[in-house]
Amino acid sequence: MATEITGMVQRRGAGLWLTHLAMIAGVLVIFFPIWLAFVASTVTQPEIVRPPMPLWPGDQLIENYTAALFSGVNVPVLTMLGNSLVMAVGIAVGKIVISLTSAFAIVYFRFPGRNLFFWLIFLTLMLPVEVRIVPTYEVIAGFGMLNSYSGLIFPLIASATATFLFRQFYLTVPDELxxxxxxxxxxxxxxxWDILLPMSRTNIAALFVILFIYGWNQFLWPLLITTDPSMNTIVMGIKQMFPSGDDLANWPVIMATSILAMIPPVVVVVSMQKLFIRGLVDSEK
Amino acid sequence: MATVELDDIHKRFGAEEVIKGVSLTVADGEFIVIVGPSGCGKSTLLRMVAGLETITSGELRINGLRANEKEPMDRDIAMVFQNYALYPHMSVAQNMGYGLKIAGLPRDAIAAKVAEAAKLLQLKDLLDRKPRQLSGGQRQRVAMGRAIVRDPAVFLFDEPLSNLDAKLRVQMRLEIRQLQADLGTTALYVTHDQVEAMTMADRMIVMNAGRAEQIGTPLDVYERPSTLFAAQFIGSPAMNVLPAEGGADGLRVAEMVLPNPAAITGPVMVGLRPEHLYPDPEGPIGLRVRLAEPLGANTLLHGTLASGEAFTASLAGVHGIGQGGTMLRLSVAPENIHLFDAASGRRLG
Incomplete structure (x- = not known):
């Protein structure tokens, strides 16, 4: 079996087909719920609640999406998308700027307490938002930043992971440079500006993708500090669309919102895929 | 146009003193090679001249002005690094022009200077390339170009050829020397390779353990090494060194008796360069050959003396001497016998 030898690298014949089959099956499994959500967003409310569930798109696509985008349930989805975008970009850019500069300070300057600061930053790795959520809320409330973009963004900016990543990258940059x-x-x-930043560009891109999605998917924090519906972000906004009590959930609009909520992260990932992979694979030294 | 003066320069890293007082005056346009084994402090010395390391004590003067506290950019120097240190995201032209850009030169002036340097270094067709698209030798040239465009008072080279293959090294060696001579710029060049030191230097500094063992022209160092260390470091294969006892009838090395030109008495160290030995049936030195290395132009003979000490001779031409314990008698001219103090290693006579 000569083909067996090349197994890991390149399959041929039956192996190739089997691999593809397994891959397609996997994709189908993952894609099916998304398909169902899409189908649900194109039919009417009675069609959804009446079993069996439709498996093919209906004719309400434009109506449902228009309703979601411009009126929504509590607040137009367009507003929530905007809020999410500001928050996700704010967190991603803020984190990158802060960690680029703090890693620069830690790697290239000798100052008293340098190690102490590094370990302090590193320690925060162990403190995700959920752990420090009460004191953080207290601080943000004290500053009067509830229901504001700054309140959404600032507490999530300080990032040990990104600082650590850039520190490791800077350490690989030869001193001679x-x-x-x-x-x-x-x-x-x-x-x-001239040397380090351009050299970090692929790392920045990779980090931006990760952090954008991290920011976009924030749920608990926005839920806590945005009481005003016009400040809701989309991920938590979907939850807010579920009615309390005996009201009927407007499933087509909720599903349309879910689909809309997925689009920006997908666009970011797809458009930055090349840079993203390069950032993960090599660091171009 | 610049002179460089080092006045009793010391460097300390914590408790460890790595440079123990080096003094040197470099004349304008001179090519100085600092040579020594790894860890002797040669790179540290160069980096202190560059301003990348602080000077613990002593004074550094460039063009007669104290430079100890000056930033590298204010010292009017340019440096070529061992790994070239090219900026990977910049093109060749940008790499070469970066210093000028920082200095605030207008764009067309930078372009003109870069073009001029590129012409000198045959880099004209590569100006738009990135460093990773260049070969080792080309990168080396770009690093040179970056130094040249700034038209500095002093060039500093930190083992610039150590990453090149042997053939390219010989070629670049010539090019660097030629370029430096054409530009007339004072240069300090660090290397661990004694051949580079011999071929390139106007004067060389042989460093050992933070001290300058000898400062002189290559032939000076070769012909009259002032210490045992310099004697053994310069010259290839290395000088044979044997303990001896000086007396009225000559130098006694074990049971051999060599001429004693300076009539020195007492315990001494005798240095004999392998290439200064010649076959002589009546010669005082008996070498039992263990291994012969025919190099074509000459043959290296490794073996032992009757006293059991390892000894190497380099004889002209190809010899049909086998490996099998041939006994060979050798002689040496009295003027080619180097004598060193047994205790201090200083040259005698």
Whole structure:
């Protein structure tokens, strides 16, 4: 079996077909709920509640999506999408800026307490939002930042993971490069802008994708601090669409909202895929 | 146009003193090679001149002005690093022009200077390439170009050829020397390779354990090594060193008696360069050959003396001497016998 030898790298014949079959089956399993959500977003309310559930799209697509986007249940989905976008981009950009600069300080400067600060930052890895949610709420409320973008964004910005990632990346940048820049006359910030930042670009892209999705998917924190429906983000907004008590859930609109909520992360991932993979695979030194 | 003066330079890393007082005056346009084994402090010395390391004590003067506290960019130097240290995301032209850009030169002036340097280094067709698209030798040239465009007072080279293959190294060695001579720029060049040191230097500094063992022209160091260390470090294969006793009838090395030109008495160390030995049936040295290495132009003979000490001779031409314990008698001219103090390793006579 000569083909067996190349097994891991390149399958041929039956192996190839089997691999594809397994892959397609996997995709179907994962895709099916999304398909159901899409179908549900294109039919009328009575059609959904009457079994069996429809498996093929209906004719209400435009009506349902228009209803979701422009009126929604509590607040137009367009508003929630906007809020989510501001929050996700704010968190991603904020985290990247903070961690780029803090990693720069930790790696390239010798100052008293450098290690202490690094470990303090590192410690926060062990403190996700949920753990510190009560004190954080207290602080944000004290600053009067409830129901505001700053309240949504700032508590989630400080990031040990990103700082750590950039620290590790900077450590792989040869010292000679910093020295060459110094001989060339570059002050530290100039070195940061002209050399370090462009070299980090693939890492930044990869991190942006991860952090954007992280920000977009935030649920608990926005749920806690946005009481005003016009500040709701979409991920928590979907939950808010479920009626309390005996009201009927407007399933087609809720499903349309779910589908809409998925689009921006998908767009970000697809559009930055190339850079993203390059960022994970090599760091171009 | 610049002179560089090092005045009793010391460097301490914590409790450890790595440079123990080096003084040197480099004339304008001179090519100085700092050579020594790894860990001798040669790179540290260069980096102190560059301003990448602080000077613990002593004074560094560039063009007569104290430079100890100056930032690298204010010292009017340019440095070529061992791994080239090219900025990976910039093109060749951008790499070369970066220093000028920081200095605030207008764009067309930078382009003109870069073009001029590129012409000098045959990099014209590569200006738009990224460093990763270049071969080792080309990267080396770009690193040189980056140093040249700034038109510095002093070039500093930190083992720039150590990442190249042997053939390219010989070629780049010539190119660097030629370029430096054409530009007339003072240069300090660090290497661990004694051949590079011999071929490139106007004067060389042989460093050992943080000290300058000898400062002089390559031939000076070769012909009159001032210490045992310099004697053994310069020259290939290394000098044979044997303990001896000086007396009226000559130098007694075990049971051999060599001429004693300076009539030195007492215990000494005798240094004999392998290439200064010649076959002589009446010669005082008896070498039992263990291994012969024919190199074509000459043959290296490794073996032992009657006293059991390892000894190497380099004889001209190809010899049909086998490996099997041939006994060979050798002689050496009195002027080629180097004598060193047994205790201090200083040259005698």
């Amino acid at each position: 910093a020295e060459a820049a110094r001989v060339d006359g570059a002050r530290p910030m100039r070195f940061f």
